[in-house]
Amino acid sequence: MSGESRPGEIWIAPSLLAADFGNLAQEVRDVSEGGADCIHLDVMDGNFVPNLTFGPPVIRAIRSCTSLPLEAHLMVWHPDSYLDDLKESGVDRVIVHQESDVHLNRLLDRIRGMGFSAGVAINPGTPAGHLEEVLDMVDLVLVMTVNPGFGGQSFIEGTLEKISRVRDLRQSRSGRNFRIEVDGGIGSRTGRRVVEAGADILVAGTAIFRNPPYRKAIRELRNAALPVRDEP
Ligand code: DX5
Ligand code: ZN
Numbered sequence: 001m002s003g004e005s006r007p008g009e010i011w012i013a014p015s016l017l018a019a020d021f022g023n024l025a026q027e028v029r030d031v032s033e034g035g036a037d038c039i040h041l042d043v044m045d046g047n048f049v050p051n052l053t054f055g056p057p058v059i060r061a062i063r064s065c066t067s068l069p070l071e072a073h074l075m076v077w078h079p080d081s082y083l084d085d086l087k088e089s090g091v092d093r094v095i096v097h098q099e100s101d102v103h104l105n106r107l108l109d110r111i112r113g114m115g116f117s118a119g120v121a122i123n124p125g126t127p128a129g130h131l132e133e134v135l136d137m138v139d140l141v142l143v144m145t146v147n148p149g150f151g152g153q154s155f156i157e158g159t160l161e162k163i164s165r166v167r168d169l170r171q172s173r174s175g176r177n178f179r180i181e182v183d184g185g186i187g188s189r190t191g192r193r194v195v196e197a198g199a200d201i202l203v204a205g206t207a208i209f210r211n212p213p214y215r216k217a218i219r220e221l222r223n224a225a226l227p228v229r230d231e232p
Pocket of ligand 1: 015016017018040042073146147148149150151152153183184185186203204205206207
């Protein structure tokens with residue numbers, strides 16, 4: 001992906017789900033200028049999850065408002081059928097759910113072959129081990145810290161252990177280099193804990209868009225997430 005995070009770096013990815021959809025262009029510009037590292041786009045089909053959002057035409061419009069990397073989090077059945085249009089719309093990273101396609105290996109292969117950065121997401125109820133066979137194929141693992149579908153939900157405590165488990169799986173084989181992203185209920189209070197468990201990229205909707213000014217909200221989240229430095 002154009003501009004991937006470096007190992008050890010913490011990225012903040014605002015989720016537009018909590019933005020003002022009537023003022024989307026300005027919202028995207030404001031978080032871009034406010035210090036965001038990439039833009040997180042929640043694509044929902046009203047079927048894989050009980051909510052419906054936006055797709056490639058809206059993403060194309062968002063592309064023209066920012067030079068930051070765009071990542072599409074696909075909460076849809078048949079994610080394969082969206083890939084050509086997402087390529088056209090200028091998305092950099094595609095994240096598919098492990099639960100959404102029984103041919104995950106083939107799907108990730110196609111995503112990589114199309115030149116996307118490839119991410120795989122797991123729901124809170126899915127064990128980390130279900131990803132083991134594809135971990136050498138992905139640039140990112142997204143550990144859902146709420147059940148997907150809506151913003152503003154409470155962080156599920158049990159997912160902390162899963163983040164650590166994914167980190168252990170990364171360390172267990174040399175050459176594995178994917179980033180670990182978390183999504184749902186992330187704010188200043190949970191930020192530090194998910195980073196300590198192993199997260200590299202924090203998705204945040206409510207904590208940023210319902211907490212203006214955005215520059216301050218992003219800075220607060222980044223500062224809260226930074227590991228505590230030992231006093232000299
Ligand atoms: C939930 C989405 C999230 C959502 C997070 O299904 O995948 O990206 O926007 O929202 P907050 O940060 O409000 O929990
Ligand atoms: Zn998301």
